[in-house]
Amino acid sequence: MLSLRPNAKLDKEACLVLIDQEQFKEKKVALNNTKIKDALRQISQLNSFTAENGQIFPISHNKTLILLVGLGKRSDLSLTSLRIAVRNALLSSYLKKVRDVEIVAHEQTESTLKAIIEGHLIGTYQWAKYKSKDKNDQSIVEKNVYLVASQRKSLEDAITICAGVNLARDLINDNADTVDSKHLEATIRTLIKGKKHISIEVLNEKELKAKGLGLHLAVNRGSLKEPKLIIVKYEGSSKKGDYTAMIGKGITFDTGGLNLKPTGHIETMRCDMSGAAAVIGTLKNVLALNVKRNLIFAVTIAENAIGSGAFKPGDVFKSYNGKTVEIGNTDAEGRLVLADAISYIVRNYKPGRIIDLATLTGACVVALGNDYAGLVVSDDKFSRDIVHSSNETDDRVWRLPSYPELKDSIKSLCADMKNVGFPKGAAGALTAAEFLRQFTEGTAWAHLDIAGTAFVDGSGRWYYGHGATGFGVRLLSHYLTNP
Numbered sequence: 001m002l003s004l005r006p007n008a009k010l011d012k013e014a015c016l017v018l019i020d021q022e023q024f025k026e027k028k029v030a031l032n033n034t035k036i037k038d039a040l041r042q043i044s045q046l047n048s049f050t051a052e053n054g055q056i057f058p059i060s061h062n063k064t065l066i067l068l069v070g071l072g073k074r075s076d077l078s079l080t081s082l083r084i085a086v087r088n089a090l091l092s093s094y095l096k097k098v099r100d101v102e103i104v105a106h107e108q109t110e111s112t113l114k115a116i117i118e119g120h121l122i123g124t125y126q127w128a129k130y131k132s133k134d135k136n137d138q139s140i141v142e143k144n145v146y147l148v149a150s151q152r153k154s155l156e157d158a159i160t161i162c163a164g165v166n167l168a169r170d171l172i173n174d175n176a177d178t179v180d181s182k183h184l185e186a187t188i189r190t191l192i193k194g195k196k197h198i199s200i201e202v203l204n205e206k207e208l209k210a211k212g213l214g215l216h217l218a219v220n221r222g223s224l225k226e227p228k229l230i231i232v233k234y235e236g237s238s239k240k241g242d243y244t245a246m247i248g249k250g251i252t253f254d255t256g257g258l259n260l261k262p263t264g265h266i267e268t269m270r271c272d273m274s275g276a277a278a279v280i281g282t283l284k285n286v287l288a289l290n291v292k293r294n295l296i297f298a299v300t301i302a303e304n305a306i307g308s309g310a311f312k313p314g315d316v317f318k319s320y321n322g323k324t325v326e327i328g329n330t331d332a333e334g335r336l337v338l339a340d341a342i343s344y345i346v347r348n349y350k351p352g353r354i355i356d357l358a359t360l361t362g363a364c365v366v367a368l369g370n371d372y373a374g375l376v377v378s379d380d381k382f383s384r385d386i387v388h389s390s391n392e393t394d395d396r397v398w399r400l401p402s403y404p405e406l407k408d409s410i411k412s413l414c415a416d417m418k419n420v421g422f423p424k425g426a427a428g429a430l431t432a433a434e435f436l437r438q439f440t441e442g443t444a445w446a447h448l449d450i451a452g453t454a455f456v457d458g459s460g461r462w463y464y465g466h467g468a469t470g471f472g473v474r475l476l477s478h479y480l481t482n483p
């Protein structure tokens with residue numbers, strides 16, 4: 001839990017004082033708290049604390065533990081390193097058993113305060129549902145954090161947005177067998193229950209068949225779970241039309257299909273619904289923030305499983321818009337479910353623009369690594385808007401090229417197109433995007449390949465621990481609230 005308070009009081013068990021080297025030299029502390037100033041004066045005589053980035057130094061003051069948190073040189077400090085510093089301080093052994101913590105920062109700009117909020121709410125998120133509780137270990141106590149900052153709506157909104165990020169992370173981190181299409185539908189229905197200006201359409205297997213979403217159905221053929229395309233329409237604006245559609249890839253588990261993924265690549269594949277999770281997290285935020293825009297939230301859900309019923313390499317399937325697709329590789333299934341969802345939404349909802357999010361290609365990870373998502377976008381203005389929201393939120397994206405000649409790379413000898421690009425191994429992130437572009441029918445479109453950024457397979461990266469990052473929720477929430 002995080003709340004804002006206008007003045008530093010030093011009335012909690014602990015107080016984090018965030019301070020860079022220049023501020024330390026000048027003994028400047030937020031809101032000129034004399035008690036903290038006294039403590040700083042004493043500590044500067046010891047020469048032990050130098051406010052280097054990452055340094056955490058404890059002092060006791062009456063009954064309060066003051067932790068000085070060094071931020072290094074002001075010129076070197078980024079918002080990302082600030083988030084990391086806040087996270088590390090809150091998770092440090094000094095605060096293991098502390099429940100109530102005040103945070104004081106000299107710098108009171110909006111971006112700084114938002115970064116501190118995220119360092120706490122995103123940084124200290126832990127996925128512990130299946131960990132047995134050790135009664136003696138209090139290290140995972142949820143902290144009540146009191147951030148010294150004047151009350152303002154933008155900061156309250158930042159707190160709200162983090163809840164959407166962490167909802168997405170919960171959905172991704174939980175077992176693939178738990179978070180199936182039913183679970184995702186139930187999650188969405190709970191979010192929208194009782195809300196105004198909202199409607200939902202759910203295409204189950206029966207409706208997908210009746211309407212001819214043949215690519216979506218093909219992907220799910222080996223699974224015992226039901227495929228679903230869930231579409232939520234939100235009329236936040238009194239202006240008619242001009243819908244922005246967000247479409248998330250929701251492969252609840254991706255074995256790769258008959259082109260089975262090898263050991264070392266399959267273990268984290270419950271994260272293949274991270275695009276859908278980002279759309280659901282954003283839906284939560286849009287409802288909480290009462291966003292005044294017309295929006296469509298769509299999640300296209302299937303499980304790419306193996307078995308005698310599974311779809312087969314070399315076979316051809318027909319998409320919702322009538323184009324036929326040769327299956328070059330069953331592990332390139334994300335573009336299949338997305339293609340049908342994109343054309344279904346384009347034809348039936350006629351949005352002004354589409355943003356899709358998908359853990360789509362390993363090739364994107366090869367190209368950009370784990371820190372930047374790939375962005376393929378239909379025009380420069382749309383690109384600038386997405387990149388702006390990316391820069392403001394630390395959901396980092398990097399634009400990749402898209403051009404008409406790419407169409408030749410997804411040619412098939414026996415169908416209208418193929419679901420893998422040619423030549424093999426060349427620009428796989430671009431050819432995957434090009435495949436999707438074939439279904440946009442000229443609608444303005446931005447595609448985010450989040451294969452590298454959605455999940456941390458390891459002990460941690462930046463201010464994220466192991467597991468889902470919730471990538472995309474902050475970016476979309478910013479984009480939708482800053483027209």
Ligand SMILES: [Zn+2]
Nearest residue numbers: 254331332333
């Ligand atoms: Zn796959």
